[in-house]
Amino acid sequence: MAxxxxxxxxxxxxxxxxxxxxxxxxxGDDDATSALLRALAPQPKTRILEVGCGTGITLARVLHHVDxxxxxxxxxxxxxxxxxxxxxxxxxxxxxxxxxxxxxxxxWPAHSFHGAYAESVLGFQExxxxxxCLRALFRALxxxxxxxxxxxxxxxxxxxxxxxxxxxxxxxxxxxxxxxxSGWDLARWELELxxxxxxxxxxxRLADLPPSxxxxxxxxxxxxxxxxxxxxxxxxTPRLIIQRRQYHKKLEIHxxxxxxxxxxxxxxxxxxxxxxxxx
Numbered sequence: 001m002a003x004x005x006x007x008x009x010x011x012x013x014x015x016x017x018x019x020x021x022x023x024x025x026x027x028g029d030d031d032a033t034s035a036l037l038r039a040l041a042p043q044p045k046t047r048i049l050e051v052g053c054g055t056g057i058t059l060a061r062v063l064h065h066v067d068x069x070x071x072x073x074x075x076x077x078x079x080x081x082x083x084x085x086x087x088x089x090x091x092x093x094x095x096x097x098x099x100x101x102x103x104x105x106x107x108w109p110a111h112s113f114h115g116a117y118a119e120s121v122l123g124f125q126e127x128x129x130x131x132x133c134l135r136a137l138f139r140a141l142x143x144x145x146x147x148x149x150x151x152x153x154x155x156x157x158x159x160x161x162x163x164x165x166x167x168x169x170x171x172x173x174x175x176x177x178x179x180x181x182s183g184w185d186l187a188r189w190e191l192e193l194x195x196x197x198x199x200x201x202x203x204x205r206l207a208d209l210p211p212s213x214x215x216x217x218x219x220x221x222x223x224x225x226x227x228x229x230x231x232x233x234x235x236x237t238p239r240l241i242i243q244r245r246q247y248h249k250k251l252e253i254h255x256x257x258x259x260x261x262x263x264x265x266x267x268x269x270x271x272x273x274x275x276x277x278x279x
Contacts, residue, residue: 010076011175016243018078021055021230032150032263033058034216035209036117039202039267040148042066046114049073049140051103051133052121056083057219057227063092064220070095071113075102082230090222103133108140115146123151124177127184134196141270147198149266150206152178156185158260166257173250179261186264198268206263 037058042048044067053059053072063070074080077100087093099106103125116137122130137147154163160183167177184192190203234240 013174013176013247014076015078016240016247018055018076018082020234020240020244021082021227030215030219031209031211032206032265033061033119034212035206035265036119036148036150037062037216039265040115040117040146042068042115044068047071047112049108049113049116049137051106051116051118051137053083053098054079054119055227056086057223058117058119059083059096060086060090060092060223061217061219063087063095064090064223065217068095069097071097071099071108073099073101073106075100086223086226089226090220104129106133106136108136110139111142112140113145114142115148116141117148117150119150120152122149123153123179125180127180127182130180131192131196134192134198138197138270143270143272145270146201147266147268147270150263151189151266152261152263153189154179154183154185155260155262156187158183158185162260166260170254170257173254174247178254178257186262189264189266193266193268197270199271201267201269203264203266206265209265 040048042062046068048062048068048070050059050070050072053074054076056072059070059072062068072080072083074083080098080100084093084098087096103121122133125133141147163181163183167181170176170178186203190200194200234244
């Protein structure tokens with residue numbers, strides 16, 4: 001159902017969010033990030049990769065609480081500029097490497113990272129991009145390294161025509177689909193992750209995870225202040241005020257489409273034994 005190749009790094013909605021310094025650009029907001037970080041359990045003196053680091057909030061959370069080195073990659077230069085400014089404001093820039101690259105272009109040295117994660121990044125990409133990125137992540141992880149994904153996926157047994165209508169509508173209003181254009185559900189995602197060489201740890205629905213009153217590795221105060229300062233123009237600049245109202249209205253209209261989606265926390269591990277042949 002996917003027609004042609006789409007590049008989502010410059011999608012209008014993501015461009016707007018980068019301009020206003022939007023935070024938690026994924027299903028589940030802070031609760032989902034806390035669940036992801038609990039599953040990842042980053043340890044001191046390790047190297048962790050974030051794919052699609054956006055404006056750098058999760059990078060700041062991990063670096064503030066754990067003495068490690070991180071790498072963040074994102075295809076949006078404007079997002080990375082905000083991430084860089086945020087991390088400098090938090091005094092964390094010396095322990096992170098930021099790289100601007102499209103997902104289909106990334107390639108990390110083998111066994112570079114102890115863990116990796118992505119928040120609502122792979123889920124709306126085209127199939128070849130997802131597969132290429134999963135293979136690259138498998139290669140880049142050390143044996144026993146975890147990959148943790150927080151993504152919106154399609155519920156099973158949906159009509160393909162309905163999926164196509166939702167995808168077309170979302171692309172028209174936001175410049176990107178809400179999930180894979182070809183309709184990957186849980187079974188397909190688990191198949192693709194296994195095909196990339198990963199062992200399944202869990203693939204829980206975020207809605208089924210117990211709520212937490214305290215965020216895991218909470219966002220540092222300096223990062224929160226940076227977000228507030230960055231978002232102030234969106235409430236004072238006429239053009240951004242209009243855009244905010246337009247997107248708010250569009251999101252309300254698209255809320256009815258959420259019944260076709262579910263948010264999942266995927267946790268997979270690179271095996272410790274011989275690397276399987278992936279063809």
